[in-house]
Amino acid sequence: MSNIVPPADLAPVGSPGPLSSVPRRPLLVGLTAFAAVAVAGLTWAKWDPYWHKLFHVLATANLGTSILTGKAKAPPAPSWHAALSYTIAYGKSIWIALVAALLIASAVEAFLPRRWLLAVLQRGHSRLAGSVAGGLLALPCMMCTYCTAPLTVSIRRQGVPTSSALAYWVGNPTLNPAVLAFLAIVLPWQWVTVRILIGVVLVVGVTTVVGRLSPGELDATASQTMVPPVPSGATDLDGPTTLAGAGRRFLVALGRLSVTLLPEYLVVVLLLGGLRGWLFPVGHSLAGLGVLAVLVFAVVGTLFVIPTAGEIPSSRDCWGPVWDSARPAPCW
Amino acid sequence: MGLGPAGALLVTLAALSLPSMVMVGRSFPVRVILAMAGGVAVLGLGAAGLLVLLS
Numbered sequence: 001m002s003n004i005v006p007p008a009d010l011a012p013v014g015s016p017g018p019l020s021s022v023p024r025r026p027l028l029v030g031l032t033a034f035a036a037v038a039v040a041g042l043t044w045a046k047w048d049p050y051w052h053k054l055f056h057v058l059a060t061a062n063l064g065t066s067i068l069t070g071k072a073k074a075p076p077a078p079s080w081h082a083a084l085s086y087t088i089a090y091g092k093s094i095w096i097a098l099v100a101a102l103l104i105a106s107a108v109e110a111f112l113p114r115r116w117l118l119a120v121l122q123r124g125h126s127r128l129a130g131s132v133a134g135g136l137l138a139l140p141c142m143m144c145t146y147c148t149a150p151l152t153v154s155i156r157r158q159g160v161p162t163s164s165a166l167a168y169w170v171g172n173p174t175l176n177p178a179v180l181a182f183l184a185i186v187l188p189w190q191w192v193t194v195r196i197l198i199g200v201v202l203v204v205g206v207t208t209v210v211g212r213l214s215p216g217e218l219d220a221t222a223s224q225t226m227v228p229p230v231p232s233g234a235t236d237l238d239g240p241t242t243l244a245g246a247g248r249r250f251l252v253a254l255g256r257l258s259v260t261l262l263p264e265y266l267v268v269v270l271l272l273g274g275l276r277g278w279l280f281p282v283g284h285s286l287a288g289l290g291v292l293a294v295l296v297f298a299v300v301g302t303l304f305v306i307p308t309a310g311e312i313p314s315s316r317d318c319w320g321p322v323w324d325s326a327r328p329a330p331c332w
Numbered sequence: 333m334g335l336g337p338a339g340a341l342l343v344t345l346a347a348l349s350l351p352s353m354v355m356v357g358r359s360f361p362v363r364v365i366l367a368m369a370g371g372v373a374v375l376g377l378g379a380a381g382l383l384v385l386l387s
Contacts, residue, residue, distance in 0.1 A: 149351070
């Protein structure tokens with residue numbers, strides 16, 4: 001029924017070559033279908049809401065309270081209620097983006113011709129160029145750390161090299177243009193400056209270096225015939241050639257991503273949300289620790305999960321004014 | 333509390349998370365994930381220092 005060539009039979013290729021020998025129609029249909037899903041999903045989940053939020057923030061210069069503490073002055077003590085309330089708050093905050101991410105990730109596997117994906121994200125043998133490409137692609141997507149995951153999984157399944165995929169994975173939340181704009185509006189200039197400088201080092205520099213830990217990819221010494229290993233789940237380079245094949249692949253990918261997503265979400269977010277009182281020790285218990293406090297927060301921050309832009313009130317509150325004074329949470 | 337911890341959170345809270353690392357854990361070698369986590373934590377320290385320095 002399906003005309004798709006199994007990936008195992010695929011002859012190895014270097015960088016995706018010219019398209020002259022490939023029938024163009026399935027490619028264009030696949031690309032159009034992917035673009036439709038991506039644009040619709042991102043508009044619904046990100047572009048439209050952030051456009052409105054931008055005006056709201058410009059008018060009020062207020063980003064609200066931290067999701068870590070809610071209306072209180074400090075995160076709650078560990079309890080089942082703390083776990084549940086965080087999971088619900090976090091879920092409410094991200095569910096639209098999560099649905100969009102699942103649909104777009106499935107479209108990456110089912111509609112987008114792999115050749116085109118690799119043309120964008122695999123820049124010859126250069127990890128650095130790949131990281132830059134991954135970081136740039138992340139900018140319009142604006143996903144939080146969790147919603148980025150299904151998209152990263154999908155592009156890796158399609159054989160995108162490590163550095164590029166890592167840059168896409170961390171670039172989404174770190175260099176989110178909407179978050180940078182909010183930072184610039186709500187907080188002193190030093191905050192957005194630090195975020196951008198450190199963010200670029202992370203998204204481009206660290207990912208390029210870490211990419212070396214994936215052996216066999218993009219070896220600079222390789223001849224033209226050396227190829228990155230093709231993952232066993234990857235589609236044909238030129239995308240599915242039948243509508244039914246594409247549709248079936250879309251549903252399979254959507255099912256697979258959802259099944260691996262939900263249980264893990266529940267367990268880990270419940271755990272982190274429940275323990276946030278311990279993970280984010282505030283006020284007197286941390287006051288005397290100085291540099292150690294920075295270390296603790298650096299590690300905890302790496303592990304903890306927060307919705308897009310949620311780090312702004314959380315780190316701002318950490319700065320002090322809320323917990324040191326008897327006033328209500330500041331409206332900047 | 334101060335700017336240091338705030339600077340650390342500013343970068344590390346956003347960039348990575350345990351659920352995300354678990355989710356992509358099968359897509360990369362484990363050492364890659366661990367190296368990224370380490371890199372983010374270290375850069376969190378850098379962000380703390382930079383924020384304090386600039387302010």
